[in-house]
Amino acid sequence: MSHIAIVGAGLIGRAWAFVFARAGFDVRVWDLDPQVLERLDGDIAAMVAQTAPFGQAGADPDATAARIRAVPDLAGALDGAELVQESGPEVLAIKRELFARLDGLAAAGVILASSSSALMASAFAEGLPGASRCLVGHPVNPPHLVPVVEIAPAPFTDPVITARARDIYARAGQVPVMLKREIDGFILNRLQAVVLAESLRLIEQGYVDPQGLDDTIRHGLGRRWAFMGPMETINLNAPGGAGDYLARYGRMMAGLAKTSARDEAFTAQAAAIVGSAFPDTATPQAIRARQDWRDGRLAALARHLADQPQH
Amino acid sequence: MSHIAIVGAGLIGRAWAFVFARAGFDVRVWDLDPQVLERLDGDIAAMVAQTAPFGQAGADPDATAARIRAVPDLAGALDGAELVQESGPEVLAIKRELFARLDGLAAAGVILASSSSALMASAFAEGLPGASRCLVGHPVNPPHLVPVVEIAPAPFTDPVITARARDIYARAGQVPVMLKREIDGFILNRLQAVVLAESLRLIEQGYVDPQGLDDTIRHGLGRRWAFMGPMETINLNAPGGAGDYLARYGRMMAGLAKTSARDEAFTAQAAAIVGSAFPDTATPQAIRARQDWRDGRLAALARHLADQPQH
Structure with a gap:
């Protein structure tokens, strides 16, 4: 009987369990810490209670919770799994060791996916006998409320595995975004990083305060970005579409990007201002x-x- | 009897008229082109029809429309106005000439605000007798549906005028963001520019396709940014708040920002890919x-x- 195995039951791992169970998957959860597993039922009940009023706990919230089961041994959690979603610490040595263990225990063809935001599959799965079934499936916190999942295969990942992972995440109600090549930070955190850099510098240099910066996004750009991305946004901002937009305004936007902030914006002074905001x-x-x-x-x-x- | 004067009745000017009228202001609209004024009632009726079903056309949609009046002569539109919202072409020579005319016609103390996104008040109002009552009130398109307005005074703008403009925009139901210093692109377009630059490069270099890029925002970052900005986002992503977040993850984010795209990302090739997406x-x-x-x-x-x- 096929199921999803959750390895690491912290905030992200538990939310993954909830996401899969809500969509009808059976879920087995393992964590190194037995106390985390003991608390699992209560933590899941709290997620159900919070999301059910908004219709976000599945067709039958009690059934969602009932599909999630804590399993005390890793081999038992993996046995018969369709996909393993690993959400352990973001430390390369730990991740490498854990993936070696997962690869040794999981049957052939079981997908080994990591929630990693900072480590690439090519770094933690290279050289494993089952390297070709390893990839990153990077969620946003909290995954049960923000549906995107970045699928970042290593160069050595089997495209069939990548396509199967995509299908599973889609069946779970998430929105898979396919990375065609690995890159540090994937897509989402790279976009977040450029916004943070520019924001921190504008704040530190006294152009705007943190509240005004936030208002510019939440009452401005964020209104459109909640339901269409920046590419469709520009596609609708010129009569001839995105190409026309870039022909008309690309030079102006490039002029602004030319002086954009980079890593130097992450100063102690900026952190102090935002930290007290x-x-x-x-x-x-x-x-x-x-x-x-x-x-x-x-x-x-x-x-x-x-x-x-x-x- | 005090009212708002709209100068330039294109897409932005008409939306401004609607914004102010919806909030209860009387509005007089002038445009260089008489045909634009002839079409005004019909255009406003269309805005009312589109927004009323969503409760966005004011308490009494018919009264909203009735508060907007086309005025054939500029002096008549300005006479007795509280604030003039100029939404003419983004050409410095035209804007300078128009502001000189507005400054000559409007009584002392009337606020002269421009919707300009590309020109700063210090550029188009410098040297005018009434320079101190000039500033930028930059909206997002469409202003009746996206409430932010960036208030960017020149160094010579009277702070009393700036504060009064802020109050008027707030009374109109908009969300004013105060720029404490002028900067090219203000805040919103600078943030949009860094997102566009990074997005275009990620797409052109084959990491992700335009649809995936858009999904990353609309099903990811945009979900939070619709109701809280990037600063509050990081404030809630570490147990000790934004300062704690930057201490924990600032270096990682800086590492991503270090290699972020700038003006070189606005290539013909990127435009071609996005243009056909x-x-x-x-x-x-x-x-x-x-x-x-x-x-x-x-x-x-x-x-x-x-x-x-x-x-």
């Missing part, structure tokens, strides 16, 4: 409360977006 | 139909966001 979340408890608010907003937004016409 | 909008008619879809989506999103808890 959110006085209402000065404690970890306050951060958690605001994260709950965020997740409720994401769930409500997911429902809104699902209800809208695509054409 | 939207075969369903190959004609101006198809673009317009898709713009209508976008605007309906923006209106629905605005209603959704307004209904959500802020805390």
Whole structure:
């Protein structure tokens, strides 16, 4: 009986379990720490409670929770799995060792996917006997509320494995984005990094304060980017489409990009300004409360977006 | 009787008229082209028809339309105005000449604001007798559906004028973002430019296709950015807030920003790839139909966001 195996049951691993179970997959969860597994049912129940009011816990929320099972031994979790979703620490030596162990235990053809954001499959799977079944399936936090998953195969990954992983993520209701070549940071974090760099410099140099910067995105660019990307945005901003847009405004945009901020923007001074910009979340408890608010907003937004016409 | 004067009744000027009228302001509209003024009532009626179903045409949509009046002479449009919103061509010589004319006609203390995205107030208002009442109030297209307005005063702009402009935009239901210093592209287009540059390079170099790039934003980063900005996003991605985030992940993000794309990414090849990525909008008619879809989506999103808890 085929199922999804979750290896590492921290925040990301648990959310993956929820994503797959919500879509009807049976899920077996393993973690190095037995206490994490003991808490699993309660953690999943909390996710169900938070998302069910927004219709984001599956057709039958109780059934979603019932499809997730903690398994105390790794071999038992992997046995009969269709795909293994690894969400362990982002440390190369640990990831390499864990993938060697997974590769030794999992039957031939089982897909070994890592949630890694910082490490590429070519780095942690190279040289393994089953290297060709390894890839990265990078989610956004929290994956049960933000559906994109970046699929980044290594040069040695079997394209059949990559295509199967894509199908599985799509069946799970996620939105797979295929990387055709590996690159540090994949797509999402590279885009986030350029926005952070430019934002930090504009703030540190006194052009705008953090609140104004955030307002520019959330009441400006982010309104469109919630339902169409930057390429379709420019496609609709000139009568002849994206090519016409770049012919008309490309030079102006290039002029702005020419002086854009890079790594030098990540200064201690910028961190100090931004770090003190959110006085209402000065404690970890306050951060958690605001994260709950965020997740409720994401769930409500997911429902809104699902209800809208695509054409 | 105080009102808002709209100078230039193209797409942006008309949307401004609608924004102010929807919020209860009387609006007088002038354009160099009498035919534009003749079409004004019909254009406004179309905006009302599109936005009213989403609750975005004011408490009484008919009253919104009735508050907007075309005025054939510029002096008549300006007489008694509280603020003039200029939305003419983005050509420095034209803008300078138009502002000189506005400054000559408008009574003392009337705010002269330009919708300019590419020109700074210090460039087009310098040397005018009333330079101190001139500034930029840069909207996003379409302003009646995307509420941010960047307020960019010149160094010579009177801070009292800037504060009054801010209040007026806020009373109109927009979200003013204050620039404390002028910078080319202001905030919004600088952020858009870095995203475009990085996106175009990732696409041209074959890491991802335009659809995948767009999916990464709309099903990833854009989900959060629709209701909170990039600074609050990082504030909630570490237990100790934004400062903690930058201490933990700033170096990684800086590493990605270090190799980010700049103006060299705006190539003919990138334009060709992106230009052919939207075969369903190959004609101006198809673009317009898709713009209508976008605007309906923006209106629905605005209603959704307004209904959500802020805390």
